[in-house]
Amino acid sequence: MGKENFVEQIADIEKDFPRWYTDVVIKTGLVDYGPVKGTMVIRPYGYAIWENIQRELDSRFKATGHKNAYFPLLIPMSFFTKEAEHVEGFAPEVAVVTHAGGEELAEPLAIRPTSETIFGSMYSKWIQSYRDLPVLINQWANVMRWEKTTRPFLRTSEFLWQEGHTAHADEAEAVEETMKMLGVYKEFAENCLAIPVITGRKTEKEKFAGAVATYGMEAMMKDGKSLQAGTSHYLGQNFAKAFDIKFLDKDGVQKLVYTSSWGVSTRLIGALIMAHGDNRGLVLPPVVAPEQVVIVPIASKKPGVLEKCEEVKTALERAGVRVILDNTDNSPGWKFNEWEMKGVPLRIELGPRDIEAGKALVFRRDTLEKAEYSLDGLASTIKELLGTVQKDMLESARVRRDNRIVYADSVKGILDGVENGNFVKAGWCGCRDCEDKVKAETSATARVYAEGEHSETCAVCGKKAEHTVIFARAY
Amino acid sequence: MGKENFVEQIADIEKDFPRWYTDVVIKTGLVDYGPVKGTMVIRPYGYAIWENIQRELDSRFKATGHKNAYFPLLIPMSFFTKEAEHVEGFAPEVAVVTHAGGEELAEPLAIRPTSETIFGSMYSKWIQSYRDLPVLINQWANVMRWEKTTRPFLRTSEFLWQEGHTAHADEAEAVEETMKMLGVYKEFAENCLAIPVITGRKTEKEKFAGAVATYGMEAMMKDGKSLQAGTSHYLGQNFAKAFDIKFLDKDGVQKLVYTSSWGVSTRLIGALIMAHGDNRGLVLPPVVAPEQVVIVPIASKKPGVLEKCEEVKTALERAGVRVILDNTDNSPGWKFNEWEMKGVPLRIELGPRDIEAGKALVFRRDTLEKAEYSLDGLASTIKELLGTVQKDMLESARVRRDNRIVYADSVKGILDGVENGNFVKAGWCGCRDCEDKVKAETSATARVYAEGEHSETCAVCGKKAEHTVIFARAY
Numbered sequence: 001m002g003k004e005n006f007v008e009q010i011a012d013i014e015k016d017f018p019r020w021y022t023d024v025v026i027k028t029g030l031v032d033y034g035p036v037k038g039t040m041v042i043r044p045y046g047y048a049i050w051e052n053i054q055r056e057l058d059s060r061f062k063a064t065g066h067k068n069a070y071f072p073l074l075i076p077m078s079f080f081t082k083e084a085e086h087v088e089g090f091a092p093e094v095a096v097v098t099h100a101g102g103e104e105l106a107e108p109l110a111i112r113p114t115s116e117t118i119f120g121s122m123y124s125k126w127i128q129s130y131r132d133l134p135v136l137i138n139q140w141a142n143v144m145r146w147e148k149t150t151r152p153f154l155r156t157s158e159f160l161w162q163e164g165h166t167a168h169a170d171e172a173e174a175v176e177e178t179m180k181m182l183g184v185y186k187e188f189a190e191n192c193l194a195i196p197v198i199t200g201r202k203t204e205k206e207k208f209a210g211a212v213a214t215y216g217m218e219a220m221m222k223d224g225k226s227l228q229a230g231t232s233h234y235l236g237q238n239f240a241k242a243f244d245i246k247f248l249d250k251d252g253v254q255k256l257v258y259t260s261s262w263g264v265s266t267r268l269i270g271a272l273i274m275a276h277g278d279n280r281g282l283v284l285p286p287v288v289a290p291e292q293v294v295i296v297p298i299a300s301k302k303p304g305v306l307e308k309c310e311e312v313k314t315a316l317e318r319a320g321v322r323v324i325l326d327n328t329d330n331s332p333g334w335k336f337n338e339w340e341m342k343g344v345p346l347r348i349e350l351g352p353r354d355i356e357a358g359k360a361l362v363f364r365r366d367t368l369e370k371a372e373y374s375l376d377g378l379a380s381t382i383k384e385l386l387g388t389v390q391k392d393m394l395e396s397a398r399v400r401r402d403n404r405i406v407y408a409d410s411v412k413g414i415l416d417g418v419e420n421g422n423f424v425k426a427g428w429c430g431c432r433d434c435e436d437k438v439k440a441e442t443s444a445t446a447r448v449y450a451e452g453e454h455s456e457t458c459a460v461c462g463k464k465a466e467h468t469v470i471f472a473r474a475y
Numbered sequence: 476m477g478k479e480n481f482v483e484q485i486a487d488i489e490k491d492f493p494r495w496y497t498d499v500v501i502k503t504g505l506v507d508y509g510p511v512k513g514t515m516v517i518r519p520y521g522y523a524i525w526e527n528i529q530r531e532l533d534s535r536f537k538a539t540g541h542k543n544a545y546f547p548l549l550i551p552m553s554f555f556t557k558e559a560e561h562v563e564g565f566a567p568e569v570a571v572v573t574h575a576g577g578e579e580l581a582e583p584l585a586i587r588p589t590s591e592t593i594f595g596s597m598y599s600k601w602i603q604s605y606r607d608l609p610v611l612i613n614q615w616a617n618v619m620r621w622e623k624t625t626r627p628f629l630r631t632s633e634f635l636w637q638e639g640h641t642a643h644a645d646e647a648e649a650v651e652e653t654m655k656m657l658g659v660y661k662e663f664a665e666n667c668l669a670i671p672v673i674t675g676r677k678t679e680k681e682k683f684a685g686a687v688a689t690y691g692m693e694a695m696m697k698d699g700k701s702l703q704a705g706t707s708h709y710l711g712q713n714f715a716k717a718f719d720i721k722f723l724d725k726d727g728v729q730k731l732v733y734t735s736s737w738g739v740s741t742r743l744i745g746a747l748i749m750a751h752g753d754n755r756g757l758v759l760p761p762v763v764a765p766e767q768v769v770i771v772p773i774a775s776k777k778p779g780v781l782e783k784c785e786e787v788k789t790a791l792e793r794a795g796v797r798v799i800l801d802n803t804d805n806s807p808g809w810k811f812n813e814w815e816m817k818g819v820p821l822r823i824e825l826g827p828r829d830i831e832a833g834k835a836l837v838f839r840r841d842t843l844e845k846a847e848y849s850l851d852g853l854a855s856t857i858k859e860l861l862g863t864v865q866k867d868m869l870e871s872a873r874v875r876r877d878n879r880i881v882y883a884d885s886v887k888g889i890l891d892g893v894e895n896g897n898f899v900k901a902g903w904c905g906c907r908d909c910e911d912k913v914k915a916e917t918s919a920t921a922r923v924y925a926e927g928e929h930s931e932t933c934a935v936c937g938k939k940a941e942h943t944v945i946f947a948r949a950y
Contacts, residue, residue, distance in 0.1 A: 013897045032597065032600070032601075034547040034593070035547075035550075035551055035554070035593065035596050036547060036549050036550075036551060036584060039547040039549060041544065041545070041546050041547065041597055042544055042545040042546075043544055044542035044543065044544050044612060046544075047542070047543050047545055048542070048543070050545075051543065067519035067522070067523070068519065068522050068523070068526065069516065069517055069518055069519050069521075069522045070516070070517040070522055070525075070635060071509070071516050071517070071585075072510075072514040072516065072633055073511040073514075073548075073617055073619070073633050074511050074514060074619075074632075074633065075510075075511075076510055076511060076569075079510070092576065092577050094575070094576075095549075095572050095574070095575035095576075096572060096573065096574040096575065097571060097572050097573075097586065098571065098572075098573045098574065099565065099570070099571040099573065099583075100569070100570035100571065100621040100632075101568060101569075101570075101621030101622075101623070102567050108574075109511060109570075110632075111586075118509070118510065121510050122507065122516055123510075125507070126507075133875060137519060141617075142548055142616075142617065143550070144549075146575040146576030147576075147898065148576070156547075157575075158547055158548050158549065160545060261834050267619060300777070448641070453827075
């Protein structure tokens, strides 16, 4: 089948990555633009990915002792001013409700851009004693940040996310929680999304407004740019002070708690698309793919073909595989293109000759390879193959990324590196001027500190390096 | 154990039902008041119930062919004016965003009170041909309706719900969908919430703003008042006309679709509380209870007691039971009260003598009965018992309700009926004046038509009755 069979044309990934991205998200039915500028409608195919992401993350949050709750969407504007850095960071992006129920409100209300303040106000009420600690709560919610430039999944005025907010009796435990959840994110990104990530601390400039320290995980997209796929913040006592969250400790002394917060969002769907996609469209890892297998009957009107397809489908469903049988009137070639574009990990082709030979042809979306497998025990073969695809996708993404990490010892070196689609490791003295200079001259930002690496000198000013930083252009 | 052991005092359900309700929701940790008037924080114990409700409903929606999606929170105000009845019904309750990103918006945006309009605007874009139909989409979301008087779960400015929005090629199919989802709700309410419900059509006055016909399900609370626990709307072509949702039919003619919408919300948690609760607090049906069983060790420091409790816990978990072992320092009596207040369906008491005798004492929260069971095969005994509790709770709620349905043939009769905490069936001529008169004189409203019942005359005006209506005071 040639290009002419393509259901929908998508731009060439090598020639126009941004248009390729837009084509893919729209034409595969993941998302559509909402009527209000900057908003998106997550369509069923996209939302099914989000449901799979939620299921995987939620079980991990619960396994680490967290419970879900739901806090109000609307936050009094005055709450934001209680933490100085926080208000500076978020106030400019806030959407404000000024009227409700036909009347002007006495105090304008912010639609949550993040919920540290409202969690803080409730924690101050709920936490009285050391016995009440730790408090480990997560919520799945929509948030709103009014952005000038938007792109589906990557940056939209409203998006879906989860935000964990925890409170602890001491600093060590709060730091441990911060790092634990960063670890949960990393394990999830690698094992579920098949996306290798680099985790590390962010610079002061890049940290969350109100945090003591922000840790991020960065994923390389196919254009070499970085996508911040999740963050975990150690908030120290900043919000405890702002909202007076105190507890009576064992020693009879009133103390402020230490808090953390951490979140990932529907951005992860954007990461999936750009980490794995190709010129045929999406390539989805089995763990989060809405459909893991599509069965395409060949010569479906021949006796026995559809029956056999149904039989295979039932066997796969019983084995816990998410499977769809495409028995529409479209041609096999049309179906191949359609489901390849949608990124279904495996395709089973079944026609009269295959059935006679007791075999099925199986196509792997990730490697584009076809192989024959016996119809006997096909369900367990497929289950195993899905596991292989999942692992191979992570491995090939890791190789792709590792080949594109370079070192530089000058701003010019950083520029060359990112121009060629690399992550660039470079020494940094720790001063804001040097960080700003890199951004001004290369459009790259400090993503995270490269943990465990030691550079001698700052690539910008040549003074002693405090950190090795990963610089990249970023989404 | 006497009243003095009670962790928290709750008002007497017979003497002050409203205060009993407030005490229960707050003191059991289901919910708290948010900082903005009329908002609520759904705390982990309350949210766990909602998660169970979601899981049960979501699997039913998917089994009937629906897919989930997510539509934007913000809707242009102009959308509401496109459907005349709809704007009249919802505009007065809308919360409005007028500023965002530091600027005044060109058009004010409504926070969705319900999403027919924004679904309609997207459906008009997505639906082109009869091949695109039916469209069967649900979303789980927060919505906002600015209410003057609020009560946690029952009426809050923001609440969580699901809203299904479907589009069909013909009227019959859209009506069938409307009735099918009403049936799904009823089956769910009865089998999962153990709440018997009466389903039926609503009067013109009580119907959804913009619907052709609204069908509701009404549940009797312990004070004899009715709670509308869910609604399913047949919208005809009202929204198709307003948003120009057209398709090219098989016969080559452009036609308007027919739509339906249906929803249930966190109100259901309020229904659970008021349908089953008693003077000790919550009584939760096993299917939606966050914890189905609590194990309370007796003389827990005696050798072997905690080990045996852990063993029973593990066996129950393996059997798929949600179980908690309370090994805190509190006294058994304190724990009994605490978990009874929280409505855990079964309590297992295990002490040295029980263990020696190879037995466990099991307390049923619904009947307050205790019985001894062998430790051998306790997990399967408990599973069976949970099933019995679930069925018995529905049955006793049904008996309670059926004993409180009366007939009346005058406004005075309706008043007497509702004053005594009954649902009252009465003939109605169908005119708005008579309906208004009942409300003015009895505070009762027409809940639903009593399907299959035929009254001769209107209880208000004495003219020929068109319908038998169930009147009740309602939440």
